[in-house]
Amino acid sequence: MIDILYFAWVRERIGLAREQVDTQAATVADLVAELRAREERYALAFSDLSALRVAVDQDLTDFDAPLAGAREVAFFPPMTGG
Amino acid sequence: MRIVVQENPFDLGAEANAFASGRTDMGAIVTFSGVVRDDPAHPLRQMVIEHYPGMTEKALEKIAAEAQARWSLGDALVIHRFGPMQPGEMIMMVATAAPHRRDAFEAAEYLMDYLKSRAPFWKKEQGVEGDAWVAAKDEDEDALTRW
Structure with a gap:
């Protein structure tokens, strides 16, 4: 099981802040493909990956990052701190 | 080094004074603070981070x-x-202390550049005309390349 977290408009589009997913996905991209196939709201949220950022276990990474051993994956738009 | 993430307001003057006191080997203190900015063309009710x-x-x-x-x-x-x-x-502040001002200024700018686009914060503006997530600017990403 992996915890998946969504922030900002990704959270709003999917309608959830976090959920647990039982997945065998090898990479973030594989996980995204599984989520997209679920429901329209996921397909919409993940329609343009260039507009998204991903963190695995709270470290920024890329969509081709492996998920072996990962506990937490977060999807969000580019950050706007400061 | 002190990192604080909080919901409550902070007192810039008190924080700056506390940061600057107690050392005699720092010749330069730089502080920067970011403030919620209203735009008369698109009045803002509040910002939610x-x-x-x-x-x-x-x-x-x-x-x-x-x-x-x-x-x-x-x-x-x-x-x-x-x-x-x-x-x-006030949304945030950074302060740096260094023996000389160049280090203090540059480090403060570096902190600002990086925390704008590498720290997981997202701003939503709730305006009279509606709500909108603030989009990240290309120039903020470009700013990282100078370091």
């Missing part, structure tokens, strides 16, 4: 540690708020 608890603190600590490794700093402080805030309220 969302963050990623846990990752936010980790990301800020990593950025501050990198600044300390790159410049001769005696100390660094980052305070960043989340939650709702009104125009004119």
Whole structure:
């Protein structure tokens, strides 16, 4: 099981802040493909990956990052701190 | 080095004074604070900042540690708020202390550049005309290349 977290408009589009997913996905991209196939709201949220950022276990990474051993994956738009 | 992520307002003067006191080997203190800005053309009711608890603190600590490794700093402080805030309220501050001003200025700019696009905060503007997530600017991403 992996915890998946969504922030900002990704959270709003999917309608959830976090959920647990039982997945065998090898990479973030594989996980995204599984989520997209679920429901329209996921397909919409993940329609343009260039507009998204991903963190695995709270470290920024890329969509081709492996998920072996990962506990937490977060999807969000580019950050706007400061 | 002190990293604070909090919902409550902070007192810039008190924080700056506390940061600057107690050392005699720092010749330069730089502080920067970011403020919720209203735009008369698109009046703002409030700004709401969302963050990623846990990752936010980790990301800020990593950025501050990198600044300390790159410049001769005696100390660094980052305070960043989340939650709702009104125009004119302070969102965040950074402070750097160094023996000389160049290190203090550059490290403060580095902290600002990195925490803008590498710390997991997202701003939503709630305006009279509706709500909108603030889009990240290309220039903020480009700013990282100079370091």
